[in-house]
């Protein structure tokens with residue numbers, strides 16, 4: 235019952251292409267779940283289904299024991315409890331950094347502007363972006379954009395944060411600053427699902443690792459087990475490829 | 480009076496301006512007002528139609544929504560095709576005389592002018608707006624949905640402002656076209672710049688001189704319009720360089736700190 239999120243036999247087809255075939259797992263409050271796996275294994279589709287950017291074709295997603303696929307679910311209200319950080323940032327190009335961070339609290343959650351600004355400034359300071367509130371997204375580096383996007387996701391005070399390869403679009407020298415921010419959030423006890431190819435980071439920040447292959451969970455468990463003594467051959471093969479690369 | 484018309488070109492120009500400068504200015508004013516207002520209304524129509532045309536009809540939608548959308552889209556398609564596909568001069572006469580003959584409605588000259596130019600601009604803008612929305616990266620919509628916006632809020636706060644910025648050059652184009660094309664309204668008796676110029680020309684048989692003045696006035700208006708729109712585009716882009724908000728200035732602007740004495744005493 236402490237589950238925030240429970241995924242039950244989730245399926246997603248694109249036409250006749252089964253991308254998620256049968257995914258089940260649950261997320262407790264405070265869990266940091268790392269999702270790893272080869273490109274095309276369905277990791278992004280899984281996160282997008284959880285945020286209902288894709289509509290699952292089968293199975294169920296329970297948020298606090300309530301199905302979000304049930305008729306009559308207030309999808310925008312649900313989404314405002316689940317923050318999402320995208321690989322390509324998706325900051326609003328028509329707004330500066332501060333506006334990006336207060337638009338949802340003000341227009342969606344109806345927080346007074348002054349209060350939203352104060353809250354946003356708090357998060358922007360935490361991610362080291364307080365100096366850049368007047369900048370438009372196109373004026374920022376990739377790392378700065380992603381830190382601003384993380385602040386934006388935090389300003390709706392979500393119960394769960396979803397990260398879809400947050401550092402994959404970044405130049406190598408900017409990966410560290412973003413991982414640092416995400417690591418800090420993890421250590422505060424925030425509930426997060428992180429799709430990543432940064433294996434050392436996944437091992438350090440997560441308490442649960444899911445290895446996906448061809449739309450299925452191939453193996454899952456504590457990071458020490460998955461990274462130290464994986465049971466499945468394909469997990470080992472996948473991790474070996476990373477160690478060599 | 481006619482005998483006092485000077486013999487040289489520039490002399491005649493000065494003569495016309497002295498006598499009829501005011502009617503030229505009035506004509507130019509009418510042209511400007513009609514094209515500005517009609518471009519604005521046309522953009523609003525264009526955004527309305529363009530946004531509806533952009534809304535996809537999805538399998539999961541409720542039946543009444545599907546039917547309503549289908550009908551709305553069909554009607555709007557006809558509107559766009561008819562007004563893009565026929566000359567504005569013919570439309571002007573068709574609507575103006577049609578209204579009085581069929582509907583027994585005597586349109587005022589102003590109403591007819593605004594109506595015809597707006598509805599024309601709207602037809603052109605609709606496709607432009609739809610294109611402007613489609614060209615926005617899908618990530619912008621997803622980012623908006625992900626923070627909990629409804630599709631309508633995403634449209635209002637994220638997509639429409641970006642589409643507006645993207646199509647500013649086309650809006651400018653439409654304004655310039657309207658400044659020039661309001662001259663066709665002379666067929667329904669709108670006294671805009673061309674009508675005014677023609678009247679003066681007819682009085683003295685000074686077509687060349689009259690149209691020289693008209694050319695200069697049209698060019699002045701179109702060049703001014705395009706410059707102003709360029710400025711507005713710059714304004715929408717925000718400052719080219721952002722100011723670093725150092726922790727201090729932030730604290731002051733948000734009212735959390737008052738100016739320290741240290742600075743005042745310096």
Ligand SMILES: Nc1ncnc2c1ncn2[C@@H]1O[C@H](COP(=O)(O)OP(=O)(O)O)[C@@H](O)[C@H]1O
Nearest residue numbers: 248251253271272273274275276277278279280
């Ligand atoms: N909208 C879509 N339409 C069709 N196929 C898709 C769509 N989105 C993803 N896919 C396919 O689903 C598979 C899994 O994609 P994705 O979830 O992005 O994998 P990952 O994030 O693990 O790299 C890929 O083969 C991809 O081509």
Ligand SMILES: [Mg+2]
Nearest residue numbers: 277278279399
């Ligand atoms: Mg992916």
